[in-house]
Amino acid sequence: MPSLALSVALLIQAAVAPAPPPPPSPAAAPPAGPRVHARTVQVMGTDATFSAWTDDPDRADRAFEAAYDEIRRIEILMTDWERPGQEPSDVVRINKAAGKRAVKVSEETLAVIEKSVEMSRRSDGAFDITFAAMKGLWHFDEDLEKKIPQVVDIQARRKLINFRDIVVDRPARTVKLQRVGMRLGLGGIAKGYAVDRCADVLRARGLTYFMVQAGGDLYVAGQKGSANWMVGVRDPRGGPRDIIAKMPIKDHAFSTAGDYERSFILDDKRYHHIIDPKTGFPATASRGVTIFAPTAFLADALDDAVFILGPQRGLELVASYADCAAFIVDAQNKVWLSKGLEARLQRTGAPTDGI
Numbered sequence: 001m002p003s004l005a006l007s008v009a010l011l012i013q014a015a016v017a018p019a020p021p022p023p024p025s026p027a028a029a030p031p032a033g034p035r036v037h038a039r040t041v042q043v044m045g046t047d048a049t050f051s052a053w054t055d056d057p058d059r060a061d062r063a064f065e066a067a068y069d070e071i072r073r074i075e076i077l078m079t080d081w082e083r084p085g086q087e088p089s090d091v092v093r094i095n096k097a098a099g100k101r102a103v104k105v106s107e108e109t110l111a112v113i114e115k116s117v118e119m120s121r122r123s124d125g126a127f128d129i130t131f132a133a134m135k136g137l138w139h140f141d142e143d144l145e146k147k148i149p150q151v152v153d154i155q156a157r158r159k160l161i162n163f164r165d166i167v168v169d170r171p172a173r174t175v176k177l178q179r180v181g182m183r184l185g186l187g188g189i190a191k192g193y194a195v196d197r198c199a200d201v202l203r204a205r206g207l208t209y210f211m212v213q214a215g216g217d218l219y220v221a222g223q224k225g226s227a228n229w230m231v232g233v234r235d236p237r238g239g240p241r242d243i244i245a246k247m248p249i250k251d252h253a254f255s256t257a258g259d260y261e262r263s264f265i266l267d268d269k270r271y272h273h274i275i276d277p278k279t280g281f282p283a284t285a286s287r288g289v290t291i292f293a294p295t296a297f298l299a300d301a302l303d304d305a306v307f308i309l310g311p312q313r314g315l316e317l318v319a320s321y322a323d324c325a326a327f328i329v330d331a332q333n334k335v336w337l338s339k340g341l342e343a344r345l346q347r348t349g350a351p352t353d354g355i
Helices: 004-016 057-078 090-096 107-122 129-134 151-158 190-204 296-309 311-319
Strands: 035-043 046-054 166-169 174-177 210-214 217-221 229-234 243-249 252-258 263-266 269-272 286-293 325-330 335-337
Touching: 035 057, 046 057, 046 190, 057 090, 057 107, 057 190, 090 174, 107 129, 107 166, 107 174, 107 190, 107 296, 129 151, 190 210, 190 217, 190 252, 190 296, 217 229, 217 296, 229 252, 229 286, 243 252, 252 296, 286 296, 286 311, 296 311, 296 325, 311 325
Parallel strands: none
Antiparallel strands: 035 046, 046 210, 166 174, 210 217, 217 252, 229 243, 252 286, 263 269, 286 325, 325 335
């Protein structure tokens, strides 16, 4: 508070000085009504973002918290990483018992493994969760190492890859790997399942218009006001924000597999984390594959299979599923599209060439 003398001086000055200009009007309050409210978390080795078109951000935050708890629960249930001091996941227990005994698992893990085996059959083994036998040879994660494993080691591990050696007993709810040394990993499908489960949680918590994204997997529910949500297809040789196509999407999933996220270049050749089960080396038929499907679970399973199969056989596989489509950039940088997708897709550029 100013002193009495200063207050009097200010009053006198005010009496003889021109009146000061009126204070500026306060900033206008943001308009009422729904808008996009979002939250991003780290889970399943990637960023997961929950977005909602809502006029109740507090309710959205509570729903997002529940969705985070759900995706975290699935991660703990299906990870193939051992966590010191914690109970092993279903997948870790299956891998430890390989060649020895069947392991009883949760209904969810069983369903994801069954879906994986179905995709393996339909893709002639291009998608195969027993690719995890290669774990420790290639290093594309936090342990990134620009090194090609010895061919003899790759050949030895590749012999342990075969989805037909996964024995699922549904009545007993058990899974067994037939041979010692086999491993399975659900990294190519579990995020899609988790995205769908998060969508179920958000709906149960009262959200109607939202998007769930975990890495390259996303699901969109409803619209954003009078407009659809818009999703983009990344340029495989561009930067993270370089988009070569975009598409409005509603009540559908979008999933992308690319050779650019977890990769390294050695001697003018790119090596990446999408391993072809038939060779034990990174797949070479594609640079990027984006799948449009009714569920994130299906989209996630399809994108790796199509990436490995290549455009011709991949598009045939996609066409065998109802309401699915694919956008493929092949190894020669050529774009391939499912029939009917061109009418729904807006091309914004051509893929950049490069290694």
